[in-house]
Amino acid sequence: MEFSYHLDPADLQEYIGKVFGNSYLIANVTRMHGGAQKVVYKIDCSNGFSCVLYVWDLTMNYFQEEIANENINAQSYGSHLFEINNRYLTAQGIRTPACHDLNKERKCYSFDYALVEYVSGHKAEVYFQHSDLRVQDQVFQRLGDMITRMHGNETHFYGKPDHGGSNAGECYLLQMENANMQLAYASQHIDSIRTNQSRLLDKLYELESRIEPRSRYGFIHGELGPDHVLVTDDLEPYLIDIEGAEFYDIEHEHSFLEFRFGDFYRYLKNDNLDPDRMLFYRFHHHISLTSGGLKLLHRGYPDQQFAKDLAVHHTRCALQFIED
Template sequence: MKFEAHLTSEQLQNYVAKVFGAGYRVEGIARLHGGAQKVVYKIDCTNGFSCVLYVWDLSQNYFKEDILNEPAFQQSYGGGLFAMNNRYLRQRGIRTPELYDMNRDRDWHAFDYALVEYVHGQKAQAYFQEETTVRHELFQRVGDMLSEMHAIERDVYGAADYSGSNDKPCYELQREHAKMSLEYASRHMVSVRDNYSRLLDKLDELEAAIQPRSHYGLIHGELGPDHILVDDQLQPYLIDIEGAGYFDIEHEHSFLGIRFGEYYRYLENNNLDTNRMAFYRYCHHLSLTSGGLKLLHRNFPDQSFAKGLADYHSRCAFEWKA
């Protein structure tokens, strides 16, 4: 049987047999849509087993230009980071699909690829419309898992394997990123260009209110309801974990507030720094404005989504209220 994938049918079968054994025969493969950072396929075998093939093909990444220009310290893309964070999270009891095998040989292909556990279920966003008891149970579990993860701390920020020191506060890095996002948006949106100075002044004002700290929690880095899989036992699993690391947990919570909306109430933490929350939320609005425009310009399949993303978050920045 022929498969349309990054690997030929023969390469895929050999890879599956090498990892799981000769009794695993591939009978079908289907591309799972929705990701902007890596290509994902579901693999079904004749013995009823299913798994997932992840492919980190930079040529099919909608943020290729940003990744190539990103400082090594801040990178959040690639099979190496996925393997490290998968091991790091699972060792600390944070649920994420098991990594069966990672191939980084680059012998036949110019990309990393891996076989990963297939979680039978839906993404957390499907439970927004679920009946109250089930929704409450699930999001309470998500909240508990995040509380446990954020409580894992150390005194330097950065990737899980980073062992150096920090020469500037982490929020300064976020400000630099937000400023680049604002500059990009100002080149493509008249409304942003006309309000550039006002938006930049607000960014400076919010940053100035932050007091330094020397402890950081373990965060996912881009956690929306589409980055949580829920199995048939109502257990949540974190996915797209390449950007996980240590940072201000307010960075995560401000993003959760945007992505989960009214359901963020299940995830709230009452011990957060309000100045950091305001600063990071504003940064997210600028970043998502720029991100939506980049998807729009780089032929992301859902163009209406990309435009809506940029328009909505630019309005949030214009109408900012902490």
């Protein structure tokens, strides 16, 4: 057995023993791929037990530059955000893998890490192609019910559950600021964005000007694509990658769900959404994902084709706003 991960093998075994007991002996450690902001490993023990190791190593975060500059990406990274959101979602009955232990001591290592429940199953996107329509109905209806319950947790302030109402102003203004930054980055690398940068900015401000004030916010995941939902063999959905969850305009979530789930959004939709916010956030997502794809491409993300396709697709979507 070959070990290759962040913790020294002896330290990891000691940690496992401390949390679960000395009879839990590590048999195998496997890197789980796909994350852009934290490193994830599956740990299998000789007694048949499995769990997951989360590592928040900033040096391996593809958006470390943005986090260092404290822009909007900093709102979705770190063990503290995982801890408070895990606690909040669990208390509200929203399924997410349980946190067995979180280590923030930084005595031996320069990063925080945690042991988290291993949820056996598939990501929700697998069920897009499922042959049994009754199974599809059950999976996505349950997910829709979960999202409705989560969004139904409302408060008069936006931000993280531990902010206690300290955020003033309108939350969509954060997305205005972010869209400006992401558009500036994309314009350096994509000719069609650079040529149309002024028109794209004009459209952004036009959409923003239509939005009416609001003082109630629902709890959202923040990046709820089908790759951030695990479905168990019992067809129960679990939310993962929850660091970005917070109280916010639920239209931010629904405008993302709409294009990430495609035809299956019919199970998730909400008939009481603000159409002006939906359009504004949809446009923002396309700009942000254009830039995000480029950054993954430029910073060595393992799946370069995915990063390239992400930037190309959302460039096309963003430009469509000024063509219509």
